[in-house]
Amino acid sequence: MDILKAEIERKRRQITNSNVLAPDKKYFKRGDLAAKQAEDYWRKHGRLQADSENTKENGESSTSKTDNTQEEKQAILPRKEVIRKLRERNEPIRLFGEEDFDSYQRLKKLEVQEPDINKDHGYDNDFKTAMDKVDEEYLVEIMKGEGSLPSNDVSVKDDGTSRDDIDQLRSEIGKGDPKKDQEVMLRFYRLILKLWGEQLNKREESLKRTNKGKMQSAFHTQTVAYLKPLFRKLKNGVVDEDILDSLVFITEHVMDKDYIKANDRYLEMAIGNAPWPIGVTMVGIHARTGREKISSRYVAHVLNDETQRKYIQAIKRLMTQAQELFPTDPSKCFNYKS
Structure with a gap:
């Protein structure tokens, strides 16, 4: 009984201190007591102030967001x-x-x-870049104001090799010496570029300024730029072995003026002749049939990288120009036109 009385007294004291019971009343509602207790709890933990501030900030942010x-x-x-x-x-x-x-x-x-x-x-357009370079050089010459109208000539470099040296170069290539083969190919390709450039520079000035003449000059400029990585490798003797043999055969056939065989060798080097030219050998749990036949001569080297693709494409242009510079029987020409 003493414990019960003590609990009742504690509750009465709590109610009196919480100001729930009005002075002129002898009773109160349980809901008022619960609300007062909750208010005391949240005030003790500092939630009422934080919630009010957050509500105010949210209202201001939403207002500013709407304004923005x-x-x-x-x-x-x-x-x-x-x-x-x-x-x-x-x-x-x-x-x-x-x-x-x-x-x-x-x-x-x-x-x-x-x-x-x-x-x-x-997307980059290499041909357009080459044409823009030709146009830029042409405008630079015009701005110099050197009397007569400037010519649209291409740059020609001469290393001393001439047409008379072709027979000597042919006798030196294909003897099993990679260094010598690369030296011969470098001189021969530079000779074709020189003769091609001289042929373009001999055109009349009126033809050089036409759209067709500027396109021909752009082709030469673009080919020279594409061949720089290959010439660098040939000069240092570090051409990849997987395409060196094909280049040697192509050069030999071009020197022999057999452009049909040279084109066949070029296609074999560029796109390969394997059923899957990229060189895929494993397509699942079983090995591909005839995978041992995939070697350097069966793989499409034009798919290796962009630099190699460019100078392989430039070699085809040199083959076309060699066919015009060193004519032969139509039966040995590729895409012969009378």
Whole structure:
């Protein structure tokens, strides 16, 4: 009984201290007591102040966010400008259920991710670059103002090799000495480039300034640029063995003026003659049939890297020019035209 009385007295004291019981009343509601206890609890832990501050901040942030959105909508680009920019990027001008502001937001996102897709970071065009270089040199000569109109000549380098040295070069190549073979090929390819350039420079000035004449000069300029890595390897004697043999055979056939066989060797080197020219040997748990036949002469070397592809392509142009510079019987010419 003493314990029960003590508990009742404690409850009465708690109720009196919590100011739930009004002075003019003898009773109170249990809900008022629970609300007062909860308020005391949250005040003790500092939640009421934090919640009120968060609510106030959220209200201000939502208000500022709404204001920013309204300002952004007011600063939106004209619809015609948005359509033009989206079409430049090959993007749809409006998606399903999309409003003008949504289209504008999508355009902004595209501009952030790919800012210069149609300006400076497009696909490179090597031929156009070569033509631009020819045009630039032509304009530089015009700006110099050296009396008469400038010519659209190409750069020609002479290492002392002439047509009379071809027979000697033919007797030195293919003797089993890789260093000598690379030296002979370097001199022969430079000779073709020199004769090709001299032939272009002998054209009339009016022909050099035409679009066709500028294209021919651009082909020569581009070929010289493509062959620089190969010439560097030939000079140092470090050409890859997997294509050295093919280059030697191609050079021998071109010197012999047998352009049919030279073209066959070129195709064998460039694209290979294996059923799968890339050289895939394992396609699953079983080895590919005839995988032992895949060697350097069966693989498509034009697929190795971009630098090798370029000078392999340039070699084909040298073969075409050699066919014009050193004519032979039509039966030995590739794509012969009367």
